[in-house]
Amino acid sequence: MDLSLLQTFAEVARRGSFAAVAREEGVDPSSVSRRIAALEQALGFVLFERTTRRLSLTEAGRIYLDRIDAILDSLTEAADTARDMVASPSGLLRVTTSVAFGERWLTPRLAGFRAAYPAIQLEMILTDAQIDIAAEGIDVALRLGPEVRGTFVAAKLFDVRYRAVASPAYLRRNGRPETPADLAAHDGLFFSLPSYGMRWRFRRAADAAPQEVFPKPALSTNNALALRRAAQEGLGVALLADWTIQADLESGQLVDLFPDFEGSAMDFDTAVWTVYPSRAYVSARLRAFLDYIRDSV
Incomplete structure (x- = not known):
């Protein structure tokens, strides 16, 4: 046959x-x-x-x-x-993650990976849908959320912290909120996803009771990159993951309104996870990729 x-x-x-x-x-x-x-x-x-x-x-x-x-x-x-x-890591490696994480975090690291492993051919599938990685022939997924469970090998890559941010132009027009409670008087930029709502929560420490706030709805979208851009353009305050906006905070395009607080629209204990199907043997190209991205955190 x-x-x-x-x-x-x-x-x-x-x-x-x-x-x-x-x-x-x-x-x-x-x-x-x-x-x-x-x-x-x-x-x-x-x-x-x-x-x-x-x-x-x-x-x-x-x-x-x-x-x-x-x-x-x-x-x-x-x-x-x-x-x-008999050879250095080679062959096709299929990687999937969300559109925003792929654009903001993963893609900037791929040039270094390709330089280190030129014989590995990468295929990057960016989607915000939770695809069946085993059925789709995916070698590894980078998943965002709380602890990943199931019949997979999962390891935490790094913890994620959400920050309330706004542009300097927005703050000049509307004033800077001094506490999370002040956000009730400010325009909010929201994720329009089923798991998100119009409620944001903030806490100073892991053992502290969270404060709930309801900013005024100004814009909702299902895309984190569009939400980031809306915040940059001064449309309002957004609650975004640190990997999305770290460069913007460093450049001053966005301002972290409450550096002493951790924010959340869902679960405070969120992270990025590497997830791949459970197999007896892990190929050298997958091991190389996992080691490289862990070292790049």
């Missing part, structure tokens, strides 16, 4: 589309379709139910995929193990 046909089958099943696999490989969708047809002919049964609107596995296709998945993983692991024994 041609191994490449099995790999194509697994990719099509994972992505649910001939076209998606074709785009990734840079070939025509008909080429992928012909490979699946050749595999079906060799096996003697149909793998996919094809309609004009969707592509789905047949019952036989599901059973076959379940059986070959472990085999393909083992072959990939065997190749990685052998390659790591």
Whole structure:
């Protein structure tokens, strides 16, 4: 059995589309379709139910995929193990994280990583959706939030602190709030995400009772980069993660209104985590990436 046909089958099943696999490989969708047809002919049964609107596995296709998945993983692991024994880290590494974190924190560090490991090809998938990293063939995800749980290997990269910030121009027009309670009289810039609300909380210490404040809603958006830009433009006060705005605080584009307070719109104990599927063997390219970003914190 041609191994490449099995790999194509697994990719099509994972992505649910001939076209998606074709785009990734840079070939025509008909080429992928012909490979699946050749595999079906060799096996003697149909793998996919094809309609004009969707592509789905047949019952036989599901059973076959379940059986070959472990085999393909083992072959990939065997190749990685052998390659790591005779060469420096190489191959494709698929990394995913949020759009804002990828733009503000991760991308500026990739030039140094590429200089150290030129044989590693990086694919960076930036999305604010919580994708299934195992099903999507992701090597490692950088996740933001409280402690990550599940059947993955997860390690804290660094803690995240949220700060209430505004531009100097906004503060000149509206005055600087002296305490978090004063924010009730100020324009607030909010995340329009289900887990966020119009309530911000502040505390001086981890064991202190938090103060709740409700700034006046001025703008909401689902994108942290747009929220940062709105704060820079003087639209109001925003509550943003320190990794988003550290350079702005240093340059003076934004002002940390309450340096002695920790802020939150959800959970105070937030962090950035590295998350990857639990496997018996971790490739050298993944180990190199994990070590590099830990050292860059």
